[in-house]
Amino acid sequence: MQKKNDYFEYAKTLSNQYSTFLSNEAVKHKVLNIFNGQIPLDQFNSDLKPREFLNAFLLHHYPNETSIKSTFVNKVLFKTSNHVSIFELNVGKSRLDLCKINGNSTAFEIKTDLDTPKRLKQQMENYFQVFEKVYLICSVNNIKNMLPFIPNECGIYTYYITK
Structure with missing residues (x-):
């Protein structure tokens, strides 16, 4: 995996699919789906909840509005x-x-x-x-x-x- 380019694309996809109205379970499902069941926790604290992971991942790899x-x-x-x-x-x-x-x-x-x-x-x-x-x-x-x-x-x- 070309991490930097792939992470940008993953983050862009997550951003496009994300809504604040999604349940925590739905966020978890989207994150797992994007990463084929393997969340790259090597970058972040492994104690993060799915929504916290998503926010940290987006901010780091796709700092959109x-x-x-x-x-x-x-x-x-x-x-x-x-x-x-x-x-x-x-x-x-x-x-x-x-x-x-x-x-x-x-x-x-x-x-x-x-x-x-x-x-x-x-x-x-x-x-x-x-x-x-x-x-x-x-x-x-x-x-x-x-x-x-x-x-x-x-x-x-x-x-x-x-x-």
Whole structure:
């Protein structure tokens, strides 16, 4: 098995088949099915539950918007309390990935390494018309591609993938 390329493809397939509405048993079945019954636990703690394994595997091998959003929500957004979070909100001609409202309104747009900045200028224009603060969330590898498309007033969260 060519692990790196195969793992990317496995993760892409898992991502396409995954839904938060799946039961733990259904997630386990999908994971086992993708890996022909052999989950590659060599990379992760063998005590992980199927959903935890799936999230860790996706984040490491296919860091798409869903896995980045999940990590951001758990590690950053939920560190504060007394706010309302809204996901996938239509704003003008754009769809905002995430926002929080708690006396101030804050918008978060996620651009992963799998994204291009093609729509970013229009998204920023839409978001700044509605929200007091706007942040871009992107990887340290992709920030140079995104910077020309965001205004100076835009905040930036960067991330990188760790083992």
